[in-house]
Amino acid sequence: MDIKQLIDKIDWGLIIGYGLKLTGAILVWIIGSWLIKKVMKQVARLMDKRDYEISLKKFLLNLISWTLKIVLVLAILGTLGIETTSFAAIIAAAGLAIGMALQGSLANFAGGTLIMIFKPFKIGDFIEAQGVSGTVKEIGIFTTTLNTFGNQLAIIPNGKLSNENIINYSAEDTRRDNLTIGIGYSSDIKKAKSILLAIANDYSKILKDPAPQVFVAELADSSVNFTFRFWAKNEDFWDCHFYAIEEVKTRFDAEGIEIPYPHQVEIQK
Known part of the structure; x- marks a missing residue:
């Protein structure tokens, strides 16, 4: 061919x-x-x-x-x-x-994607979610890691985290504390109120604007309960919180203001 x-x-x-x-x-x-x-x-x-x-x-x-x-x-x-x-x-x-x-993993991936896009919190924020409070250490595709008060690592699946309530304590520059302080019925209400306001005004880290507030919130069974509110910067919040609690006890004792506590009465026959 x-x-x-x-x-x-x-x-x-x-x-x-x-x-x-x-x-x-x-x-x-x-x-x-x-x-x-x-x-x-x-x-x-x-x-x-x-x-x-x-x-x-x-x-x-x-x-x-x-x-x-x-x-x-x-x-x-x-x-x-x-x-x-x-x-x-x-x-x-x-x-x-x-x-x-990979149904569960895909739900966590979707949750991680939503968190990274909408950014309800970022690394370094202090948040409360899923019954855990802590500082955000890492935001991953599938999980978010928190560093708790006890320096423990809490790892939360992003699927649950993105579908439940999240409290971000770092989202705003300032934060309000809300303490309940009880005094005895025999104590002077006006005097106790002025002491609480003085505690707030004497500490430089407690903000003066908005002004601290003290008011009678409840006439309870064994105490007159005040609500003691004040504002502080996020980085100063816990310093102000613990300062206020310690000063309440110290100044009330010095001024003879009774702080009620449970009593047990023994009746003998």
Whole structure:
């Protein structure tokens, strides 16, 4: 068989058709790769502008990049004439299986994503959540770590953390203390009130604006209960709290103001 006969037997229509498909696939790959780079740059720029947390930013960029690359591969296969329906079905089935197996982890991931985007708290804030109080040490994709008063690490799943109440004590620059102080019924109410106000006014770390407040809140069974309120900066709050408690006892004792406490009466027959 000579070369002419071999050339005559070649299906040029098939070769040209497949060549066009291959050329189209190459063009799709080039243009798609360029578009993916442009999209990733814009997404990264948007995340920087909105100050996304670094670990969330890296994770989301990787997730978006791989998703776009999978779409590009399916587009290239479709351009080559390869049936992509089965590939899409396999990917969907695998995603569903993984989602069912990692249901709890995905809930924690979603919670971590919401926390990092909406930022109800940040590292260094003192918060109370899930029955735990502490300073936020780390915000991860799946969990948040708190450092408690006892210097213990509390690790809270982000799924629960994002769906329950959170008290952020550091969100504002100042914080109000609210103490309940009881005195005996035989003690002088006006005198006790003036002592409490003096305690607040004598300490420089207790703010004078808003002004401290003292008022009778309750006539209880064995005591007249005052509500003693004052404001302090976040960093001074506990100094002011413990100062006030100690000064109440010291000054009430010095001025003869009784602080009631439970008594046990023994009756002998």
